[in-house]
Amino acid sequence: MEKSIKNNSGVVRFAFKETNVNxxxxxxxxxPINLIFSYGGKKLKYSTGFKACYxxxxxxxxxxxxxxxxxxxxxxxxxxxxFLDTSLTKEYSKFISEQIEVTNELLKSYLDxxxxxxxxxxxxxKDITFIEFAYxxxxxxxxxxxxETYKSYRQxxxxxxxxxxxxxxxxxxxxFDKKFVNLFSTFLEEYYDHQQNSLSKxxxxxKTYLIEAVNRGLINxxxxxxxxxxxxxEETTAIYLNEKELQKMFDADLSGNKTMELARxxxxxxxxxxxxxxxxxxxxxxxxxxLKGVKYFKIRxxxxxxxxxxxxxxxxxxxxxxxxxxxxxxxxxxxxxNENIKELGKSLGFTKxxxxxxxKGGKKVIEMIPKHDLIMTHTAxxxxxxxxxxxxxxxxxxxxxxxxxxxxxFYKYIRIKGEERAEHIVGKGFFNI
Numbered sequence: 095m096e097k098s099i100k101n102n103s104g105v106v107r108f109a110f111k112e113t114n115v116n117x118x119x120x121x122x123x124x125x126p127i128n129l130i131f132s133y134g135g136k137k138l139k140y141s142t143g144f145k146a147c148y149x150x151x152x153x154x155x156x157x158x159x160x161x162x163x164x165x166x167x168x169x170x171x172x173x174x175x176x177f178l179d180t181s182l183t184k185e186y187s188k189f190i191s192e193q194i195e196v197t198n199e200l201l202k203s204y205l206d207x208x209x210x211x212x213x214x215x216x217x218x219x220k221d222i223t224f225i226e227f228a229y230x231x232x233x234x235x236x237x238x239x240x241x242e243t244y245k246s247y248r249q250x251x252x253x254x255x256x257x258x259x260x261x262x263x264x265x266x267x268x269x270f271d272k273k274f275v276n277l278f279s280t281f282l283e284e285y286y287d288h289q290q291n292s293l294s295k296x297x298x299x300x301k302t303y304l305i306e307a308v309n310r311g312l313i314n315x316x317x318x319x320x321x322x323x324x325x326x327x328e329e330t331t332a333i334y335l336n337e338k339e340l341q342k343m344f345d346a347d348l349s350g351n352k353t354m355e356l357a358r359x360x361x362x363x364x365x366x367x368x369x370x371x372x373x374x375x376x377x378x379x380x381x382x383x384x385l386k387g388v389k390y391f392k393i394r395x396x397x398x399x400x401x402x403x404x405x406x407x408x409x410x411x412x413x414x415x416x417x418x419x420x421x422x423x424x425x426x427x428x429x430x431x432n433e434n435i436k437e438l439g440k441s442l443g444f445t446k447x448x449x450x451x452x453x454k455g456g457k458k459v460i461e462m463i464p465k466h467d468l469i470m471t472h473t474a475x476x477x478x479x480x481x482x483x484x485x486x487x488x489x490x491x492x493x494x495x496x497x498x499x500x501x502x503x504f505y506k507y508i509r510i511k512g513e514e515r516a517e518h519i520v521g522k523g524f525f526n527i
Contacts (some may be wrong), residue, residue: 104133104186106179108142108156120378121148122425127171129178131201133186138198138206143176143237144171147334181208224265225255226304227312240396242372252297267307271317283454290328290453297325329506331450333468335482340365342442344409352383357434359413359423364474367404368482368495371471372396376425382406391422398497432470439466480508 112125113459124145131138135313140181150168158168185204189196191440197284222230232247241246255276258265275297282288301323307313308320335343344362348355364374372392383392389406475496482486482492489501498504 104131104183106131106183108175108179110146110151111141114148114153117148120380122376122378123147123380123517127175129175129181129182129205131186133196134520136196136198138201140173140202141202143209144174146171161388177382178205178208189392195252214217224267224269224303225251225258225269227307228254231303231306242397247299247302250296253282253286253296254300256285260285266411267312268315268318270313270323271302271315272319272322275322284399290326291330294325294327297323328453330452331448331463331468332476333448333465333473334477334508335365335444335469335473337481338446339442340477340481343438346438346442348438353426353430354434354438355417355430356423356426359417360426360431361435361474363410363422364471365477365481366407366410367391367393368395368475368478368492369395369402369404370397370475370497371431373430375431375471376473377422379421381422395497402495402497402498404495427496428471435469435471435473436466439469440464442478443464444469476507 107126107130109130110125111128112123114145115123117123124147127142127144127146129140129142131140133376146158151157157172182201182205186196186201189200189510194200212221228251232244232251235247235295236244254265260281261277263269279293279297279524282293286292288296301320304313304318304320304323306316319328340362343358346358360375363377364371367374377391377393381391381393383390385403389411390403391406392401392403394401414422416422444464444466446465448465448468450463450468451463452459479492479496483489489504493501493504496507498507
């Protein structure tokens with residue numbers, strides 16, 4: 095039974111938008127968290143803008159469980175709920191003491207203002223720092239971008255703050271010029287050990303904030319040139335697992351290590367359906383549909399918001415039948431998947447040294463790295479694309495599942511070179527052999 099947070103004037107509680115009965119049926123499914131305020135015989139329901147699943151919610155405290163380390167923003171969510179609770183009850187008491195007629199519209203307007211929901215404009219822009227401006231801008235964009243994009247933009251700001259602290263320099267709207275590009279890139283390389291593609295990502299994110307600041311007339315630095323913040327990327331060394339290696343993983347007896355077994359099963363499903371880890375890790379019974387006797391995973395891709403049907407292969411059916419009661423595997427923390435599939439690859443003998451080239455500190459670095467150390471959740475999608483290409487599935491058909499928009503993007507993505515590609519082309523029958 096849910097407890098209420100009471101005061102002399104009204105009752106605030108937080109609950110799922112979905113019924114608890116429905117949430118309990120699928121404990122991994124997320125539902126919006128609503129604020130429910132009861133006052134004077136009336137009731138207001140208001141969306142907090144956050145979601146949670148049944149397993150992560152403390153029904154007694156009406157907060158995210160504090161021991162759920164996988165929810166990186168659990169503390170932020172709980173702080174917001176505490177803030178809403180305190181602010182709303184205080185404001186309601188003020189309305190009553192001033193004999194103001196309280197309505198749902200009045201309370202909603204107050205909450206909207208509290209959460210800055212109805213405005214994109216940032217008040218007193220001239221009085222805030224660039225970092226404060228960027229954080230507020232990011233929060234305004236939060237509902238229009240994916241959680242992965244939000245985390246990426248936020249990481250850039252965290253590193254910009256650290257740069258400011260370490261170098262004991264304030265970041266103003268006019269700090270950004272070619273000198274800053276050189277200093278910040280050096281800081282990312284030395285302090286965070288970042289390679290060129292990581293630098294490119296952070297400068298791309300930073301450029302988004304800078305463009306908005308320019309549009310609002312907040313940057314008045316004659317040395318600021320937006321092109322200076324276009325940091326180049328480079329092609330990284332990435333691998334795929336061929337069908338023999340996937341079968342070797344499939345056949346491995348991991349009954350003595352349940353975490354590795356779960357990681358392996360999740361990863362293999364990714365290799366068979368070609369989706370991003372955000373889409374293949376955490377599939378449920380509700381994602382399975384049947385069309386003309388064939389079962390599919392119906393997935394809405396988290397990045398593109400595109401619906402895709404992925405056939406449930408015999409291998410996937412066998413994985414679900416043997417170890418998961420004919421259901422998809424439970425979700426596992428991505429770092430745990432990566433750690434375990436690397437270890438599994440090592441135990442299976444995927445030890446061939448791979449030549450890896452990358453840029454660090456402006457210099458080319460070459461390292462020979464065992465293949466098992468390069469296996470990660472993203473390897474699943476590359477393995478699907480490359481193996482289907484080698485099977486001579488038409489590129490446009492593979493792209494239907496992978497989500498690539500152009501052939502150029504796709505050919506950058508697959509990982510076959512030299513002899514393999516020559517054999518593939520010859521095998522298509524273009525040559526009289």
